[in-house]
Amino acid sequence: MTDEKLRTLLKNNPDKAHRIIFDEYYNYVFTIIFNRLRSSASMEDIDECVSDAFSDIFMKYDPNSGYSGDIKGFIAAVARRRSIDKFRRLNAGHADTVSLDGDEMIQISSSERVDEDAEKAETAHAVLDAVKSLGEPDSTIIMEKYYYGKSSSEIADSVEMKADAVRQRLSRAIKKLRSLLADIYEGR
Structure with a gap:
């Protein structure tokens, strides 16, 4: 299905379009996320990240926005960002840097260690x-x-x-x- 047909379907029948996007791009999203997380995450974490990525894709892609770029590129960007966020969360205790976003709690080591x-x-x-x-x-x-x-x-x-x-x-x-x-x- 072409990007233009998919955008039209998203406007007219979002549920059907989401199902098509999921079916067509699941392996692609899984591969991106798996390759980024395979050394630091469990399969459960990877599956959760894939689900979160599709949730973002469905909620944030607006066919009415006038964005005429490649849908596959948008999907890849969301998958990469989600996998990076997951990697950072999983390795938060091992990092030398601290996120200043305010979304994550900062743990301070006790003085005993x-x-x-x-x-x-x-x-x-x-x-x-x-x-x-x-x-x-x-x-x-x-x-x-x-x-x-x-x-x-x-x-x-x-x-x-x-x-x-x-x-x-x-x-x-x-x-x-x-x-x-x-x-x-x-x-x-």
Whole structure:
């Protein structure tokens, strides 16, 4: 169904149009959200995010607004934004930044764990500095593999290497990183 026909149907029979949009774009929305949340969310969270995305699509898309852009682009933007919001909510306790939107509660650690939190932060900074000292492309490969949860083939695309070369570089980089971290912690 073309975008123009879908806009007309949305004006005349919104329920039928919503059903068609859901049927036609469910897999597309699910794929966008799954790819963003697969390393940090349960399937239940992903399904909930997909439902929220369709809710936003149905409530916010106005065929009378004069927007003549691609409906698929609108749907993709909503799915991406929803998945990013969900990711941030799921990882709120692990972030170094705080949202100033006022919609989310901010949790402050109790004073009993200040020393543990400081030690974890110091360790995280030491690891990050060690990863950065490996240089490119090793630091990028490690970050994409262990922070973003990407596969070797996905990393290969972003660093313009073959997947086998990425795996080999990753193996060597991990050995270098172990050595660097051992030196850091022996010096303490």
